[in-house]
Amino acid sequence: MKALIRKELRENLKFAVPGFLIFSLLLYNSYSAAESQPLVSPRFLGPVELVCNLFGLILGWFQVYPEKNRDLWAFLIHRPLTQTQIFLAKAIAGLMVYCIAMGLPMLALVVVASRPGQFASPFEWAMVWPVGGIFPMGAVWYFAGLLMGLRQARWYASRGLILIAALCIYMLAGIQPAGLPGFWQEPVMIIAGIVLFAAATWGAFQSCGTDEGQPAWGRRAVVLSLTVGLTLLGLCSQILFEVLLHGSLRSDFTYFQITKDGVICKVVEKADGSSEITDLSGSPLPDPNTRREASLADFDRLVAPGYPLNVDFGDQSQVRALLRPDTRFYSSCKTIDRIHWYWTRAGNLAGYDTSTRLLADTIKPDESVAADDHFLRAQMSSPTDPENSKQKSSVILATARHVWEVNLEGRKSLILFTAPDGDVIGGARSVGDLGFVVVTRNLIEMLDMDGKLIWKTTYKSSNPDAIWVRVSRLAGAQKYAVWLGPYQAANRNNEVEDRSYSQVLFVSGESGLISETTLPANKRYAAGLSFWLSALFVPPAPLFYFLLGWKGASLILLLTKISFGMAIVCALAGWWLGRRYQFSKGTQIKWAIFHLLAGLPGFIAFLSVQEWPARETCPHCKQLRVVNRAKCEHCGESFAPAQKDGTEIFEGLTEDCPIQA
Amino acid sequence: MSAKDELVIHTRGLTRYFGATPGVYELNLDVPRGGVFAFLGRNGSGKSTTIRMLLGLLEPTRGEAEILGCNIRRLTPEIRARIGYLTEEHQVYGWMSVRQCGEFQSQFYPRWNDKIFRGVIDHFSLKPDARAKNLSRGERAGLCLALTLAPDPELLILDDPTLGLDPVARRSLVESMIALTRRADRTIFFSTHQIDDLERVADYVAVLDKSVMRACCRLESFRENIRQVRVQFAGKPPELPTIPGLLQVMRNGTSLRLLCVRYNDDTEHLLRTLKPLEIETSPVNLSDCLVSYLGARGEKSFILSEMEAHS
Numbered sequence: 026m027k028a029l030i031r032k033e034l035r036e037n038l039k040f041a042v043p044g045f046l047i048f049s050l051l052l053y054n055s056y057s058a059a060e061s062q063p064l065v066s067p068r069f070l071g072p073v074e075l076v077c078n079l080f081g082l083i084l085g086w087f088q089v090y091p092e093k094n095r096d097l098w099a100f101l102i103h104r105p106l107t108q109t110q111i112f113l114a115k116a117i118a119g120l121m122v123y124c125i126a127m128g129l130p131m132l133a134l135v136v137v138a139s140r141p142g143q144f145a146s147p148f149e150w151a152m153v154w155p156v157g158g159i160f161p162m163g164a165v166w167y168f169a170g171l172l173m174g175l176r177q178a179r180w181y182a183s184r185g186l187i188l189i190a191a192l193c194i195y196m197l198a199g200i201q202p203a204g205l206p207g208f209w210q211e212p213v214m215i216i217a218g219i220v221l222f223a224a225a226t227w228g229a230f231q232s233c234g235t236d237e238g239q240p241a242w243g244r245r246a247v248v249l250s251l252t253v254g255l256t257l258l259g260l261c262s263q264i265l266f267e268v269l270l271h272g273s274l275r276s277d278f279t280y281f282q283i284t285k286d287g288v289i290c291k292v293v294e295k296a297d298g299s300s301e302i303t304d305l306s307g308s309p310l311p312d313p314n315t316r317r318e319a320s321l322a323d324f325d326r327l328v329a330p331g332y333p334l335n336v337d338f339g340d341q342s343q344v345r346a347l348l349r350p351d352t353r354f355y356s357s358c359k360t361i362d363r364i365h366w367y368w369t370r371a372g373n374l375a376g377y378d379t380s381t382r383l384l385a386d387t388i389k390p391d392e393s394v395a396a397d398d399h400f401l402r403a404q405m406s407s408p409t410d411p412e413n414s415k416q417k418s419s420v421i422l423a424t425a426r427h428v429w430e431v432n433l434e435g436r437k438s439l440i441l442f443t444a445p446d447g448d449v450i451g452g453a454r455s456v457g458d459l460g461f462v463v464v465t466r467n468l469i470e471m472l473d474m475d476g477k478l479i480w481k482t483t484y485k486s487s488n489p490d491a492i493w494v495r496v497s498r499l500a501g502a503q504k505y506a507v508w509l510g511p512y513q514a515a516n517r518n519n520e521v522e523d524r525s526y527s528q529v530l531f532v533s534g535e536s537g538l539i540s541e542t543t544l545p546a547n548k549r550y551a552a553g554l555s556f557w558l559s560a561l562f563v564p565p566a567p568l569f570y571f572l573l574g575w576k577g578a579s580l581i582l583l584l585t586k587i588s589f590g591m592a593i594v595c596a597l598a599g600w601w602l603g604r605r606y607q608f609s610k611g612t613q614i615k616w617a618i619f620h621l622l623a624g625l626p627g628f629i630a631f632l633s634v635q636e637w638p639a640r641e642t643c644p645h646c647k648q649l650r651v652v653n654r655a656k657c658e659h660c661g662e663s664f665a666p667a668q669k670d671g672t673e674i675f676e677g678l679t680e681d682c683p684i685q686a
Numbered sequence: 687m688s689a690k691d692e693l694v695i696h697t698r699g700l701t702r703y704f705g706a707t708p709g710v711y712e713l714n715l716d717v718p719r720g721g722v723f724a725f726l727g728r729n730g731s732g733k734s735t736t737i738r739m740l741l742g743l744l745e746p747t748r749g750e751a752e753i754l755g756c757n758i759r760r761l762t763p764e765i766r767a768r769i770g771y772l773t774e775e776h777q778v779y780g781w782m783s784v785r786q787c788g789e790f791q792s793q794f795y796p797r798w799n800d801k802i803f804r805g806v807i808d809h810f811s812l813k814p815d816a817r818a819k820n821l822s823r824g825e826r827a828g829l830c831l832a833l834t835l836a837p838d839p840e841l842l843i844l845d846d847p848t849l850g851l852d853p854v855a856r857r858s859l860v861e862s863m864i865a866l867t868r869r870a871d872r873t874i875f876f877s878t879h880q881i882d883d884l885e886r887v888a889d890y891v892a893v894l895d896k897s898v899m900r901a902c903c904r905l906e907s908f909r910e911n912i913r914q915v916r917v918q919f920a921g922k923p924p925e926l927p928t929i930p931g932l933l934q935v936m937r938n939g940t941s942l943r944l945l946c947v948r949y950n951d952d953t954e955h956l957l958r959t960l961k962p963l964e965i966e967t968s969p970v971n972l973s974d975c976l977v978s979y980l981g982a983r984g985e986k987s988f989i990l991s992e993m994e995a996h997s
Contacts, residue, residue: 028794032779032790035781094775095773096776097777098743099738103766104766104791104794105763105766105767106763107762233743233744238759638747652708653703664748670900671930671932671947672932672947673947674902674908674912676907
């Protein structure tokens, strides 16, 4: 086996060298252009991911496809090794080449990035995680490439589907569905992908790339791979149906806004590019200058400036779930006197000298007041906020009990607000230069920068863990609208109605809460024909999972019913085919269960990998019988020997050996 | 030792379909230990398919087969080590030199005999440092033969080894095969449609015709079973009745030349009904035997049919 590994290494190092050079160049380019930590920068991770996956795929494909020439393959296979050993030798060598080409440059970058003075931003070893996820994902693509090169199938069918299956696994590793913590999602999917494709490749090795003669586990892995690919293809079919039926992919987008005059408006941006702006009674909003219906551009000028705030009363996990890799670790605050300040997830502010790129200082909450306390995530002014451009040397940060004004020049923190006993702060942020808003479990308060109360109001949270809050500054002295909404975790349970914001409180500095308005629910998704058609392609199994996790999910329930109905049809068709081609009862039952779980994608995968032998008329009973059975399934007769033409010459070649019949 | 142990290849009802078309149909083949077994047939008759099934490179549609006593669906590395296989295209890794090819292969075979390897390499005048991709077809065939013979296999399976080789290279390959057969207990099973060298090499012959085996016997028996019959008529030869075992018929003026399998009294009696002037039988050389056997089967050869159609 060592000789085979050496041979594979020798053959495939030609890919490692250009791969290594291209990847090193890419990393060097990202390194020299990066102002903050590249290891968690989406600008860096995107190209790295693309190169790793592409290299893995190309390497896998080239490692096996050129050798698939019939006689060269026989030269490889016919040697005193098991097919498993040959597969292992190829896989070990391939992964070694992958590690050399992609792993070494990546390792070098991690070592460089971990050294102080390289980037003027925080570093912690956990930042290696995103890269640590990208690197093994390349192995998933590598095995997919091997399998794709090895399979004796049509490129546009079950061979190409492997590519789509790999894409599906790649996407699943990145998406975080309900209930699965992001940390586990990626390694679980990567390991599942590697195991799936490696098992399918191992199976294909046993049968020289054909489906017939594969070991059971190999065949199961191929079926599953194809089902995964077909599922993604089925889901994409909705896009196709959408385009075919509506000529466009866009759908209406509805949201609420408030004007500076305090009029809540419903804005519908339609698929055809037009828009509809009405007040809550349904009357079109007139432009105050022209008195005509306001266009979207006109309306933008009327909208009150808003200050959104993500409020999390727990461990901040719900806020974290929304963030990109880089902002999970730190948020950029401000640059003051060549020191760039970051909020770090340790709960302090870290300042980095932009010229030396070294840590200059750290600011923590005053330990004499709040020992072991830490700042909640910094929530800076939104980019649309005109006050954002003003250079201020202080930032507003909250801990669980206090709101602090942190002076970045003097590097001191000053308490501006303390929550009442028994209450806890979920978030705080500045509202331009007018002051700051703080949200506790029971109260929403706005204070000026001296800590003097501007207004406060009680509220009833629609979600105990986390809420959306947005403060809109209205025209007139100290008049504000406070938008409240359940957080994503609560909102996502309703797939039909969108309630990002469900309530608006009108407050003023003089009288506190003036009035409140409950917002109607927006229709999030209108299920049309394309939705119902694509539902036929979705396997019921993942829908069962979603159905268990989601409450009151009528659309999902309907989707599951359609999908399961299709699955029953597939199971019946599979059963009929099984009878026709003489499957054993056990095999028929296993396939039927699979079809009930995997629906139409599973059925198509079944058709792709199953042996469909020719059928011939039995000369004895005159019924059609499959040619891969020794005896007729109807009458039990063996196959007739070839018809003789009188020119046969047969002779027993050894003693006692019967002369040919 | 039982009769089955004496067989290196044993198949029963071995069948392979490609779609609805049988590539090999109900093959019952017994290859005895020792000697050279020639596996003949025209292009597409199923020779390579049979060999690929025997080596576990292609899954049979039905039927059973054993090679060196091992089921072909479960060939172990130990069994593979005892079988040498030479493919028709003589494929090796092009980037390897002749020496590297030998070194590479030697690491898999415990019984690797470097003397044999060097001997065959010298016989084909191959330079050890020459890259395999730069070798001529004949030289590459020599290299492949060296790689196949050096592990000292009990059973050597050659799939049309002389295909595309010039006469000199073909002669070299055949000589090497003859040298191997001098060793006791060694068996060569080779497929070919080159019949020129068969007489010098083969002990047994099996013939596949359109995926069905039509003959399997000793070479002498094969030759003895086919007879040439010259039937002289007074005028234009009449239409022939259905004659069992008739392979070929050629007309030459007022006489017919027939090639028949198992010519006997019944056949002669049938011919006598045509009232010929004379019937004369004679043996046929092997080459003619094989050509007629591999050619179009029936009462007349396709050449004659065409000539008659034009006349």
